Amino acid sequence: MERRTVFGGWLLPILLVLPQLTLTGFFFYWPAAQAVWSSMTTQDAFGAGEVFVGLDNFSELLADPLYVASVGRTVVFCVTVSALAMGLALALAVFADREIRGKGAYRTLLIWPYAIAPALSSILFLFILDPRVGMLGRPLNRMGIDWDYHLNGNQALLTVVMASAWKQVSYNFIFFLAGLQSIPRAVIEAARMDGAKGWRRFRTITFPLLAPTTFFLLVVNIVYAAFDTFGTINALTHGGPGKDTETLVLKVYRDGFINQDIGSSSAQSVILMLGVIAITALQFRFMGKKVTE
Amino acid sequence: MARQDRDWFAHAMLGLGVVLFALPVWLVLAGSTQDSDAIARGDLSLVPDLTNFSAYPRVLAHGTMGAQPVWHMLLVSLGMALCIAGGKIAISILSAYAVVFFRFPFRKIAFWSIFVTLMLPVEVRIMPTYSVMATFGLINTFTGLWVPLIASATATLLFRQVFVAIPDELVEAARMDGAGPLRFLKDIVIPVSGANIAALFVILFVYGWNQYLWPLLVATDPGLDTIVIGLVKMIGVETQTDWSAVMATAVLALLPPVAVVLLMQRWFVAGLTEGEK
Numbered sequence: 001m002e003r004r005t006v007f008g009g010w011l012l013p014i015l016l017v018l019p020q021l022t023l024t025g026f027f028f029y030w031p032a033a034q035a036v037w038s039s040m041t042t043q044d045a046f047g048a049g050e051v052f053v054g055l056d057n058f059s060e061l062l063a064d065p066l067y068v069a070s071v072g073r074t075v076v077f078c079v080t081v082s083a084l085a086m087g088l089a090l091a092l093a094v095f096a097d098r099e100i101r102g103k104g105a106y107r108t109l110l111i112w113p114y115a116i117a118p119a120l121s122s123i124l125f126l127f128i129l130d131p132r133v134g135m136l137g138r139p140l141n142r143m144g145i146d147w148d149y150h151l152n153g154n155q156a157l158l159t160v161v162m163a164s165a166w167k168q169v170s171y172n173f174i175f176f177l178a179g180l181q182s183i184p185r186a187v188i189e190a191a192r193m194d195g196a197k198g199w200r201r202f203r204t205i206t207f208p209l210l211a212p213t214t215f216f217l218l219v220v221n222i223v224y225a226a227f228d229t230f231g232t233i234n235a236l237t238h239g240g241p242g243k244d245t246e247t248l249v250l251k252v253y254r255d256g257f258i259n260q261d262i263g264s265s266s267a268q269s270v271i272l273m274l275g276v277i278a279i280t281a282l283q284f285r286f287m288g289k290k291v292t293e
Numbered sequence: 294m295a296r297q298d299r300d301w302f303a304h305a306m307l308g309l310g311v312v313l314f315a316l317p318v319w320l321v322l323a324g325s326t327q328d329s330d331a332i333a334r335g336d337l338s339l340v341p342d343l344t345n346f347s348a349y350p351r352v353l354a355h356g357t358m359g360a361q362p363v364w365h366m367l368l369v370s371l372g373m374a375l376c377i378a379g380g381k382i383a384i385s386i387l388s389a390y391a392v393v394f395f396r397f398p399f400r401k402i403a404f405w406s407i408f409v410t411l412m413l414p415v416e417v418r419i420m421p422t423y424s425v426m427a428t429f430g431l432i433n434t435f436t437g438l439w440v441p442l443i444a445s446a447t448a449t450l451l452f453r454q455v456f457v458a459i460p461d462e463l464v465e466a467a468r469m470d471g472a473g474p475l476r477f478l479k480d481i482v483i484p485v486s487g488a489n490i491a492a493l494f495v496i497l498f499v500y501g502w503n504q505y506l507w508p509l510l511v512a513t514d515p516g517l518d519t520i521v522i523g524l525v526k527m528i529g530v531e532t533q534t535d536w537s538a539v540m541a542t543a544v545l546a547l548l549p550p551v552a553v554v555l556l557m558q559r560w561f562v563a564g565l566t567e568g569e570k
Contacts, residue, residue, distance in 0.1 A: 007474040013395035020388040023444040031421035095303040115550035117503035124317035138335040178566035227416040231505030256420040272417040
């Protein structure tokens with residue numbers, strides 16, 4: 001939609017967009033260009049400077065079993081975290097949408113975890129699942145179950161999945177509840193009159209009507225699981241044991257800042273950026289063109 | 294099923310959900326009042342010792358295990374969260390206002406070049422952004438902590454949506470009254486967007502307060518440790534962890550953003566679900 005009435009002049013509007021454009025240029029386009037350039041260079045063997053190597057960093061990465069394993073691990077992680085966080089949130093939202101007593105209080109009590117930092121959620125989980133001090137972790141070991149996420153890769157993955165999903169439920173809950181509330185009561189009533197009962201009514205009427213919300217949340221959850229969980233994972237396991245919880249962002253960080261392999265780390269950044277751009281494009285394709293209207 | 298039964302079931306499920314989220318926080322709250330040695334032995338109890346809040350003044354004033362005092366970390370986090378929220382809201386209002394209420398050369402290009410940055414979090418471009426910061430000498434500075442994080446499009450898009458919905462008649466009336474564009478921005482546009490500004494403030498404050506990866510990279514000086522960074526450093530100490538201090542710090546780290554969300558819940562929920570769709 002274009003506005004009919006506008007103000008004249010062009011100097012003022014340019015001054016108004018300038019701060020944001022400048023920041024975007026310096027902290028977005030410049031780094032992005034630098035990432036693309038660095039991803040096609042490598043450090044000279046004698047440390048004398050950069051050498052242009054074309055797409056070598058990319059082909060090396062894709063041939064590296066460690067990188068491929070990290071991609072697979074990240075996909076599994078993202079899918080599990082999103083499914084858990086969205087499933088639980090949807091169930092809670094359906095109940096909170098009912099006309100029951102105290103529903104306002106329930107909403108408040110389910111919304112506040114939105115404020116908890118990803119890194120902090122893993123510290124909360126430490127006190128539950130740590131094999132030595134954890135409320136559950138210690139009794140488990142006392143009962144003879146070998147529970148130690150510091151040593152066992154699968155248990156480590158399970159722990160970071162739970163901490164990451166736990167933190168994201170309230171965000172999803174807010175959106176599912178808003179989605180449910182925007183469904184006209186008349187539609188639900190009509191289904192009720194036609195004799196559609198609980199679960200069937202949800203499956204055939206409510207859930208399809210929630211599709212836009214679900215799709216939006218799927219994209220947000222995948223991006224959250226892929227990137228925002230750096231703090232969760234780094235605080236709890238540092239990507240370990242071994243590399244069992246090392247997702248792509250942790251690998252970019254480790255290769256770039258700890259191992260100082262700038263070429264490879266930049267190539268990984270470029271691949272991540274392309275991934276996010278693809279997801280965003282997909283979202284706008286399916287979500288309609290709200291932005292450009 | 295009778296209606297009463299269904300209600301009972303809903304209460305049970307919601308109650309379980311509430312406990313699932315409250316319990317870990319309660320555990321940390323209770324633990325912060327207990328003896329560190331007892332916690333290390335595995336005797337963490339869900340019952341707080343209401344006579345012992347000594348861990349709080351201890352960490353606030355002195356820090357623990359070689360860390361900065363917690364009051365200092367809280368201050369850094371507060372400054373960072375406020376600068377990110379305030380800075381991003383300010384630049385986004387200005388650019389959205391220009392794009393919606395003016396026709397100027399390269400307007401479309403300006404809009405799209407901001408829009409492209411929508412979904413790209415700082416996490417995917419850490420290495421190159423770091424080297425740009427180094428070029429500007431912003432490593433280990435407070436400015437370096439927050440400025441790069443305000444360069445993103447989410448807030449701009451939200452304000453654009455809000456501004457587009459302002460009726461043309463209002464603009465015409467203002468022009469007939471002889472109000473210039475800056476006056477119109479200050480007297481009409483900003484007041485009518487008050488609820489959206491409040492909602493964005495909550496979202497951005499929480500976003501800023503909870504940052505972890507960026508401060509970890511750009512500020513290695515302990516004097517710039519945020520509360521989240523400081524807390525994670527504390528659990529990294531393998532031997533002799535002062536658990537009640539860690540738990541008291543965790544409580545202090547989550548209190549401010551939770552308070553902001555709860556106090557501004559009404560605007561926050563409306564703004565979040567209207568804006569980001």
